[in-house]
Amino acid sequence: MEYAYLGKSGLKVSRLCLGTMNFGVDTDEKEAYRIMDAALDAGVNFFDTANVYGGPGARGKTEEIIGRWFAQGGGRREKVVLATKVYGDMEDPNDGPNAPRGLSAYKIRRHLEASLRRLQTDHIELYQMHHVDRNVSWDELWNAFQTHIAQGKISYVGASNFAGRDLVKAQYEAKARHFLGLVSEQHKYSLLCRLPELEVLPAAEEHGIGVIAWSPLDGGLLGGNALNPAQGSRSARSVERVERHRGQLEAFGKLCRELGESEANVALAWTLVHPAMTAPIIGPRTLEQFQNTLRVVELKLDEDVLKRLDEIFPGPGGEAPKAYAW
Numbered sequence: 001m002e003y004a005y006l007g008k009s010g011l012k013v014s015r016l017c018l019g020t021m022n023f024g025v026d027t028d029e030k031e032a033y034r035i036m037d038a039a040l041d042a043g044v045n046f047f048d049t050a051n052v053y054g055g056p057g058a059r060g061k062t063e064e065i066i067g068r069w070f071a072q073g074g075g076r077r078e079k080v081v082l083a084t085k086v087y088g089d090m091e092d093p094n095d096g097p098n099a100p101r102g103l104s105a106y107k108i109r110r111h112l113e114a115s116l117r118r119l120q121t122d123h124i125e126l127y128q129m130h131h132v133d134r135n136v137s138w139d140e141l142w143n144a145f146q147t148h149i150a151q152g153k154i155s156y157v158g159a160s161n162f163a164g165r166d167l168v169k170a171q172y173e174a175k176a177r178h179f180l181g182l183v184s185e186q187h188k189y190s191l192l193c194r195l196p197e198l199e200v201l202p203a204a205e206e207h208g209i210g211v212i213a214w215s216p217l218d219g220g221l222l223g224g225n226a227l228n229p230a231q232g233s234r235s236a237r238s239v240e241r242v243e244r245h246r247g248q249l250e251a252f253g254k255l256c257r258e259l260g261e262s263e264a265n266v267a268l269a270w271t272l273v274h275p276a277m278t279a280p281i282i283g284p285r286t287l288e289q290f291q292n293t294l295r296v297v298e299l300k301l302d303e304d305v306l307k308r309l310d311e312i313f314p315g316p317g318g319e320a321p322k323a324y325a326w
Contacts, residue, residue, distance in 0.1 A: 001043030002297045004278050006081075007183035008208030009156055011125065013046035013081050015272060015297050017212055018290075019283035020049040024061040026285045033069050034287045040079050042294055048186070048212070048281055050085035050130060051115050059090050060118050067120035077121055083184075084119070085160060086111045087130035103133035105144035112148060128158035128186060132166045138173035146179060158184035160214070164199030171207045182209050184278065189213040191222060191252070191267055192245065194315035201276045202319045210278035213271045217264055221245065224263035227253070251312045261299060262292065269299040270309060 003012045018039045023032040036047070047066070054061025063084065070077040086108055089099050098107055116122065127145070145157045159170065159182050167185055174181025185204050189196050190213070204211050217223045219238065226242050227249055242249070256263045271280040284290035301309070317323035 001294075003045075005210070006126070006156070006278055007204075007210035009180070009183040009210075011081065011156065011183070013279060014044045015279050016044050016268075016293065017046040017048050017083075017279040017281045018044050019214070019281035020047060020062050020066060021053050021283055022285045023049075023065050024054050024058065029065050029068070031286060032065050033072075035284055035290050036066070036069055036076075038287055038290055040076065045079060046081045046083070046279060048083045050088070050128075051090060051111055051118075052085075052088035052130070057091070059088070060114070063115055063118035067118050071120050081125045082119070082121070083126035083128060083158065084115050084124055085128040085130040086115070087133065090114070101131065101133070103129055103136045103141060105140050108141075108144045108148070112153060116153065123153055123155065125155045126158050126184060127154040127156070128160050128184070129162075131161045132159070132163065134166075138170065142174060142177055142179055142181075146177070156180070156183045158182060158186065158212075159209075160186035161188075162200070164203035167200070167203045167207060167209055171209070182207075184210045184212055186212040186214050186281075188215050189271060189277075189280075190216045190218040191270055191309060191313040192218040192248075194313065197274075197318065198316045198320040198323055201274055205276035209276075211274075211276045212278055213280040216268055216271045216280035216282075221249070222252070222263055222267040224253070224256075248312050252309075255305070255308055255312070259305065261295075265293065265296050265299055266301070266309075268293065268296040269301055270306075272296070273301060273306065 002015045004015055005011065006013050049062050049066060051063060052059045087103055088101055090111060092099065098104060112127065115124065148154045159167065162185055167182065171181045185200065187196050187200055201211060220226065221238065221241060253263060256266050259266065268280050268282065271277055282293045284293065
């Protein structure tokens with residue numbers, strides 16, 4: 001396994017991040033345990049979850065599964081760089097009018113305490129804002145996060161789904177408080193979703209924010225089975241999207257066959273080429289899927305391959321404003 005510093009922090013994380021959104025939904029608890037144990041054995045120390053994972057009516061279920069896995073001992077908790085998130089509606093009647101999505105200091109405190117209980121731990125290495133909330137001032141946000149850092153409940157603060165302007169504003173306000181600010185931004189990024197190259201990735205790189213790519217296989221479209229989906233698979237439920245991108249997917253499959261590599265691994269390896277990228281999130285539903293992904297960190301794409309990928313999946317043309325201005 002390869003490791004990288006998470007943004008400008010001194011924290012080293014694996015260059016593959018284990019995503020847990022399937023745990024308790026498409027992956028039962030026993031299989032989730034097997035995947036997490038295999039991740040540690042393979043050197044994957046970076047685990048990502050969120051308080052809302054588990055789905056409507058079962059929000060928090062994924063954190064509970066991870067918590068019970070930690071409770072088995074064996075150094076499991078000590079070996080994991082744990083990341084979770086706050087923002088969504090946890091369907092808790094006690095939240096009252098503060099139940100809807102948001103990032104008030106009130107909500108951060110309540111939801112952090114609840115995540116700690118579910119995860120059966122006293123601290124979280126990376127606490128991430130699951131979305132930007134422009135109704136809350138940065139004075140309120142940074143005061144809340146600094147308080148929880150001082151209490152030892154969280155170590156670092158991350159963001160997710162922030163625009164470039166939000167990343168810059170966050171770091172500007174943090175600097176004014178002599179505070180580290182954001183160390184990560186979790187953002188949708190894939191061969192089929194290259195818009196972040198305009199603003200988000202350059203802003204993150206300039207301000208010392210490590211990027212974690214979510215949906216690097218674009219909901220399974222780049223996973224290799226989209227053109228011939230198994231009955232009931234996620235790809236089978238994306239017929240319109242498959243048809244829209246059929247030409248690209250066929251050309252991509254041809255290239256991967258020439259390389260002797262799976263489409264999924266090439267797509268994941270491609271995300272790691274960008275200098276702002278710390279790790280893509282892998283979301284295996286089975287142990288076999290996890291094991292098949294480990295080769296990604298060894299897969300180096302040469303310039304000719306990158307050029308062909310650009311031809312198949314054109315990006316926005318580079319960074320703003322050069323991508324669209326004279």
